[in-house]
Amino acid sequence: MTTPQERSSEIKALAHALGADCVGICAAEATPESRAFGAWLDRGHGGVMKYLERTRSQREDPALLFDGVRSLVVVGLVYHDASGAAPSGQDEGAARASRYARGDDYHDLLADRLRALAAAIEARWSRAFEWRAWVDTGPVLERVAAAYAGLGWVGKNTCLIHPDFGSYLFLGVLATDLDCAFDALLPDQCGTCTACLDACPTGAFTQAHELDATRCIAYTTIEDPGPIPEALREAQGEHVYGCDVCQEVCPWNQRRGLRVPEDPLGLRSRLEARSEWRAPELAWLLDLDEEAWRASTRGSAMRRSKYRGLMRNALVAAGNRCDPSLRAKVERFRDGDDSMLAEHAAWALARLCESDG
Ligand code: B12
Ligand code: SF4
DSSP states (O other), X not given: OOOHHHHHHHHHHHHHHTTOSEEEEEESSOOHHHHHHHHHHHTTTTTXXXXXXXXXXXXXXXGGSSTTOOEEEEEEEEOOBTTBSSOOOXXXXXXXXXXXXXXXXXXXXXXXXXXXXXXXXXXXXXXXXXXXXXXXXXXXXXXXXXHHTXXXXXXXXXOEEBTTTBSOEEEEEEEESOXXXXXXXXXXXXXXXXXXXXXXXXXXXXXXXXXXXXXXXXXXXXXXXXXXXXXXXXXXXXXXXXXXXXXXXXXXXXXXXXOOOOOTTSHHHHHSOOHHHHSOBHHHHHHXXXXXXXXXXXXXXXXXXXXXXXXXXXXXXXXXXXXXXXXXXXHHHHTSSOHHHHHHHHHHHHHHHHHHO
C-alpha cells in the first residue's frame, strides 16, 4: 500500500526523469489568491482575453476542474537560453522578441512531458487514473498552483520566481484524482526591491503583484489582435513580440548563482533561440511576406500574433526607431489594403519624418 508521501516522492522522481527541472504538488482547492482572480477580471484587466472569463469559476476554484480532482502536480521547465539570464545586448538594427517565444513552442514540448508523466504514473501503479494535463491554455492559474506546490514565490512582477532558477521558467499542470502529500508555500523573497515595477515601460502594474494586462506589451503585441493603443505605442519601444523587461531587471534573474540545470533530454536546446529571432532585424521583419513569416515561425509560439499582428508591432517599432532608411518598407503598408496596418504605418512615417528634420 503506497502512502500519499511515497506517491508524491515517486511522482516527483518520475517527473524529473522525464525532463522537469522542478516539480511540486498542491491540493486542487481554492485559495485566497485564486479567489482574487474574479475581482481582477471585473476590473477589466483581462481585456479581450475572453477565454479567461469563460473558465472563471474553475480558475477561481480548482476543485471544479473535474469530478474527483484532488492533486495538482506542477512542473517547471527553465528557458534561459545560451546567452544566459541577463538582458541580451541588442544588436544594431535589431528589434526585441521575448525569450519565451524565440525557439520551439514550449506548449507542445511540456504538454508532451506531462502526458508521458501520466502514462508513467499509470504504469507504476498498474491502474488508470483521472487526469488532465495543461500548459498555459488550461482553466487553472498556473502561477498560484506553482506557488502552493512550493516551486517558488510570486514576485511583484506577478511572475513565479524559483529560488535557484529565477523566473524564466515555463509551468505546466497535471491535475489528478490521486491522493498525494502536498508541498508548502515558500517565503516571498522580493523584500523591498521594486525594480520590476519601476522598469515597466508602459506602467502596467497597478500595484505590486497586480498587472493590468491591457497595458502590458505582451498583451498589446500578442493577445490583442486590434490596433495598439496610441498612448502605448511610444512606450512599446522596439519590442515586436512580448516583453521581458520586468524579468530582465529582476535581481533573481541576474545573480551569479543562477542555476541552469542539466539538459539530458535535450529539451532546453529546443527552446533556444532560432538565429533569426535572437535579435531580429527590423528591416528584415518589415520585408517579410506571409509565406516567409510562416516558414520562420513553424513550430514556434510566435505564431500566436499571426502575421498581421507581427507586422503591426514591427510598424510601431519602426516609428520608434526614427530611421529614415526604413521609409520605403513602411510605405508598403501605408499603401496596402489593410486599414489597420495602413494606420500604424502612417503613424510610423510621421515619426520617421520628424527624425529627418
Ligand atoms: C493571461 C496570461 C498573461 C497575460 C496577463 C498576465 C498577468 N500577469 O496577469 C499577459 C498577456 C499580459 C501575459 C504576459 C506574460 N506571460 Co503570461 N499567462 C497568462 C495565463 C494564460 C493566465 C494568467 C492569468 O490568469 N492572469 C490573471 C492574473 C490575475 O493571474 P496571475 O498572473 O496568475 O496572478 C496571480 C498571481 O499574481 C497570484 N499572486 C499574487 N500575489 C500572490 C501571493 C501568493 C502567496 C500567491 C500564492 C499568489 C499570488 O495571484 C494572482 C491571481 O489572483 C498564464 C497561464 C495560466 N494558465 O496560468 C500565462 C503565464 C502566467 N504567462 C507566462 C509568461 C512566460 C508570460 C510572459 C513572460 C511572456 C512574455 N515574455 O511576453 C509575460 C509576463 C508579464 C507579467 N509580468 O506577467 C508564464 C509565467 C511563468 C512564470 N514563471 O511566472 C505562464 C504561467 C504560462 C506558462 N505556462 O508558463 N500573460
Ligand atoms: S512584460 Fe514588459 S510591459 Fe508587461 S508588465 Fe513586464 S515590463 Fe511591463
